[in-house]
Amino acid sequence: MARPKIERRIGCRPAYSCFKPNGVPMKELVSLRLDSDELEALRLVDMQGLQQLEAAKQLGVSRQTLGNIVASGRKKVAQALVQGLALDLDGYMPTP
Template structure:
């Protein structure tokens, strides 16, 4: 049994809940889910330009956890762009 997940501070939300290739029905696409903490890690590091240590403190996680979240999120986003998959994101509103 793994360790329980540490609660993460998530302030940003995606503008939309899904991004997909144009002209292809959602029912025909493979789907990849981007977790809220992965989205927040990407937002802080790549959009806001924070250093990983600063972003980790903002989210309330270790720098290594943040690095793992960023790596996982980037892998999913690039995979969707390169392979034409739908990227699903959950809004926390």
């Protein structure tokens, strides 16, 4: 049996539900789901420039787990950019 996933502390929510290539209808695209913890890890490490240990503390996971989350998120973003896929952003919360 798989170990239960530790609850992550997510400090941001995406402004939109997806990112996709311009000019291509969403129904014609393959999409990859970028989980909220992957987006948060990318924000902390790549956008804010935090060291992985500090980012891991903020996310509420170990440094090794954060490294795995960052690697997974980067792979999905790179794959979407190179192959022209859409990124479905988990945790989308529209503003009223």
